[in-house]
Amino acid sequence: MAAQYVVGIWEFHVNDLDEEFVRLSNEYFPYLVDADAWKASPQLRTIPVSRSLDPGHHSLPYEDAATLVKGHRRYAVAECICRKEHKLVGKGCEKPMEACLVFDTAADYYLRNGLAREIDEAETLKILEEGERAGLVVQPSNSQKAINICLCCGCCCQVLIAMKKHPDPAELFSSAYIVEVDADECVGCEVCIGRCQMEALTMNEGVVSLEQKRCIGCGLCVTTCPTKALNLKRKDIVPEVPRSNTEAAIKLAKARGKLSNAKMAKMALKSKFDRLMAASKR
Template sequence: MEQENIDYYRELQKHLDKMPVGYPTTESGLEIKILKHLFTPEQAQIALKLNFIADPLKKIYRRLKKSGFSSEELEKKLDEMYFKGLINRGVVKEGETETKYYGSAPFVIGMFEYQLNQLTPEFFKDAHQYTRETFFNEEYNSSGVPQLRVIPLEQTVNYEQSIANYDDLIQLIEIVGEPIAVMECICRKGNDLIGEPCTKTKLRESCFSFRAGAKSFIEKGLAREISKEEALEILKKAEEDGLVLQPGNSQRPMNICTCCGCCCGVLTSQKQLPELSHFFATNFYAEVDPDLCIGCGICEDRCNLDAITIEDDIAQVDKGRCIGCGVCVPTCTSEAMKLIKKEEETLPPKNTYSTYVKIMDKKAELARAEKTQT
């Protein structure tokens, strides 16, 4: 039975790895340990029949008819998996009729974040090691289309430059849609659990989701609904504490993360790379006026990605590491630090679905190119 269970988990790993944001293997086998922590053997078998694009219950039932479940039993099991944070679910209402749709959830952003209320030190350490060991190098960076993008802090935007709504925090909050939900940052919560608390901020409720994403987090008990005004208040505090604003990589994102260089899985992993700016979707970079800089070092301390050093009493920005977040700008007492808009603007995909389609298309293109070369 144990061997049979291992096979189901391996099949699930392979199945999840075919999704837009995959779930690659590790030399240590940690990916299987994580799946065993999350899924029972039966749940793993059910998850094998789900697609990234959610299908209605009736369609999934036809795939699992041989399993012996009734339609009602399958619906109950799928709902349990949804509330356990293993899969995604959507509900479409047409008049009196309600149709449930179920689909696979990626590990990040997805299953990992859904474990917020049942997070353990062991699971957090395993997930953190997995993302460091394999996920970011082999998956997150592989397509060149990141799941997240970077937008500048609100007070750093120079409105003499043309700023698109998706790069303007206040405008973004206006267009993302409601409900708006806020939840604890799972990265900072995890670091608290392992005795390595954040050195940047005491904020814990600092990750946001919108529309269907917000409804999902709220009904799972992972988040609470807030107003636009409260969202902006929390984001203002995040900016003051020097956190990086990372919404989903689309013009109308489903989420915004407020990230630090000591806890955030994305920033801590990318921080290890020499030319990390190439892996971030951003339309800005920081620049120093050497005639105004007094070499105080505040910008160096605030930078989450070690992009600033003080040389000969003047701040130097490494453009290969700068992601244009603007954390260094508002605390520059001599006003020497500015955010500059890149000449070539990166246009984010229209919506979250388009982001994942773009990731899939890019991965397919790279696979074809690799096949041609061999």
């Protein structure tokens, strides 16, 4: 199955960017990211940074970044192409550049093609911690067994930039959480407003106010609130997360009209026939 352009082929160009390519790509991106297609089957999902959840809260293993990265065969980290291309044309931010984590077969591909450097589990966890401190949204691939995690900022990430233009961006993201505000505890320090990458928080008469339709449940605002006026709550209805990367790819292809049940059946029959032919030649 062919890779998507974003997330996929675009990221493979991390080492061969130039100003013309970046300029042309940025003209194309607003037309490329289809909000309806993304909503039907998002390639990424948003999970809360670990420290944003109460210690007694029991999240599912694939909803916790630290748990999600443990036990992989291979780890690698690449530069964030979004921050890199923005910086190339004099824009962007100073957030960590090495922020694209890939695992197992994805790490094999990145390392084989010189797109990343190899790291271990301990450094992967350290990069996650640094990303949380820098205010980066944790977005793994939309699978219970993620093969990559993007650490994203709202000023450079092409997905976040595109979705923020939508009138109801929260409905486009696969996220199990949303922020709650305790107005009585808010002291109006505005730290959370600077942390929010989706422009979901504003001040109203000295107290922070949440625009729910913009909140994607990343938890970045929660970790720096000095009075615990903000907390994450689990949604009553949470999105289904595909069990494997293969299941996620099939769901994505079906949602975008690239794969029908008839094509699936044809592929299965051809695969079985090929295996039988291979066995007969041994």
